[in-house]
Each structure stands twice: as C-alpha cells, then as structure tokens.
Amino acid sequence: MEKYNYRKRKAQKRLAIEKHPQRNEQFENSERLKASYQAVGNPV
Secondary structure (H helix, E strand, C coil): CCCHHHCCCCCCCCCCCCCCCHHHHHHHHHHHHHHHHHHCCCCC
C-alpha cells in the first residue's frame, strides 16, 4: 500500500464558522411546529 502512496484517511474536525443571526429563530420555529403537531395528537 505504501508503494502506491495509499494512506488511511481520518475524519477531519471542522469548527463552526460563526453564529448565524437567525440561528435561534430556526430552533423556535421547529419547537413551535413540534408543539402544534403534539397538540393534535400526531407523533413527533
């Protein structure tokens, strides 16, 4: 394998670039949708 320049690959960790201004809004929307589904008896 070394002869063919083959190496075992590793997963690379990535850092978050920056906080998105609407990040919290996304979570609030999904929480609102979840609550409305549960209110009518639908599974989440």
